Amino acid sequence: MTGFPTFDLRGQVALVTGAARGLGRAISLALAHAGADVALGLRDASTGGELAREIEGMGRRALPVPMDVTQLDQISRAVEATVDRLGRLDILVNNAGIAPGDPAEDAREEDFDRTLAVNLKGTFFASQAAGRVMIRQGGGRIINLGSQAGFVALPGESVYCMTKAAISHLTRCLAVEWGRHAITVNAVAPTFIRTPGTEAVLADPGFRADVIERIAGLHRVGAPMDVAGAVVFLCSPAAGMITGDTIMIDGGWTAR
Numbered sequence: 001m002t003g004f005p006t007f008d009l010r011g012q013v014a015l016v017t018g019a020a021r022g023l024g025r026a027i028s029l030a031l032a033h034a035g036a037d038v039a040l041g042l043r044d045a046s047t048g049g050e051l052a053r054e055i056e057g058m059g060r061r062a063l064p065v066p067m068d069v070t071q072l073d074q075i076s077r078a079v080e081a082t083v084d085r086l087g088r089l090d091i092l093v094n095n096a097g098i099a100p101g102d103p104a105e106d107a108r109e110e111d112f113d114r115t116l117a118v119n120l121k122g123t124f125f126a127s128q129a130a131g132r133v134m135i136r137q138g139g140g141r142i143i144n145l146g147s148q149a150g151f152v153a154l155p156g157e158s159v160y161c162m163t164k165a166a167i168s169h170l171t172r173c174l175a176v177e178w179g180r181h182a183i184t185v186n187a188v189a190p191t192f193i194r195t196p197g198t199e200a201v202l203a204d205p206g207f208r209a210d211v212i213e214r215i216a217g218l219h220r221v222g223a224p225m226d227v228a229g230a231v232v233f234l235c236s237p238a239a240g241m242i243t244g245d246t247i248m249i250d251g252g253w254t255a256r
Contacts, residue, residue: 005238010035013086014235015079017041017069017126018096022195023145026224027231029091032060034232036091039082041067041126043096061086069096069122071116079129088137091235092130094123096146099160099197112159119163124170127185131178139182141235144171146189147198148250164189170244176243184243186234191215191250193222219250 014031018024019040028038030054040048040062048064055062063085069076082089098118100111127142134140149157149166168187192198192211202208202221212219230247233239239249248254 005236006234007236007238009091009232009235010034012090013039013082013088014035014093015039015041015065015066015089015144016092016093016095017122018043019051020044020047022197023193023227024093024095025189026228027095028056029058030225030232031091031093031235032058032062032226034236035060035084036235037061038065039063039065039078039086039089041065041069041078041096043068043117065232067096068118069126072125075122075126075129079126079133083133089130089133090137090140092126092140092142093235094126094142096122096196097145097163099149099157101156101160102154104158107159115159115163119160120170122164123167126169127174128170129155131174131183134183135178135181140184142180142185143231143234144184144185144187145172146246147249148189148191148253150189150246151248151254165218171246172244179243183231184234184239186239186242186244187250188227188230189246189250190227191222191253193227195224196247215251215253216256220251222249222251 014036016028019028020042032038044046045064045066046253052062065078065081068074144167146167147164149161150168171185171187
């Protein structure tokens with residue numbers, strides 16, 4: 001027995017992409033609640049003031065940084081600013097993502113390119129920039145936001161599903177490559193979560209009923225903190241032997 005598990009993130013510095021709302025906001029708050037200082041990666045840096053004040057109200061430092069993950073110069077500057085202002089970088093949460101929905105026969109090239117640029121290219125190059133810092137520091141945690149859509153087919157979401165399947169394999173690749181540097185790389189794969197991004201589709205009674213039925217184990221739509229809890233766990237010392245994995249947060253959808 002070497003000691004009990006701990007979930008304490010005090011002294012850690014995290015960077016969360018797409019932090020302004022929804023899952024990014026919940027994850028940022030949960031990391032701060034666990035003790036971490038948090039850099040808020042924001043496509044529009046003017047949107048982070050209220051969230052920063054909430055984090056500072058917990059006694060943690062908050063740093064809004066411009067970070068459009070389709071722009072490599074913004075990625076590198078955000079990582080540099082985090083290290084310069086907060087002193088280090090221990091945790092990266094690749095939360096930024098988009099999901100334009102169209103039947104495959106109607107998918108447009110511009111939507112295809114934009115989805116890959118945000119969901120895949122952004123995740124890879126944010127991981128690369130953070131990984132370089134973590135290698136120098138001698139360790140770190142990277143958490144990627146996947147989706148149950150990477151494991152099951154969602155009609156009208158072929159491009160999105162493709163990118164989220166790729167996230168799971170990228171997670172494995174980075175975990176194997178960077179494990180020798182004491183960097184763990186994992187992903188979480190949520191079902192439908194009640195956020196501003198899903199509000200419109202979940203407002204359709206028929207769609208919502210179908211989703212709840214497919215969430216076979218729990219029969220409820222998820223809340224942002226359902227996802228944030230798993231992220232905090234993967235960032236914590238308690239998850240030190242977990243890497244290359246994708247944790248399903250799907251209420252049992254993929255179990256049947």
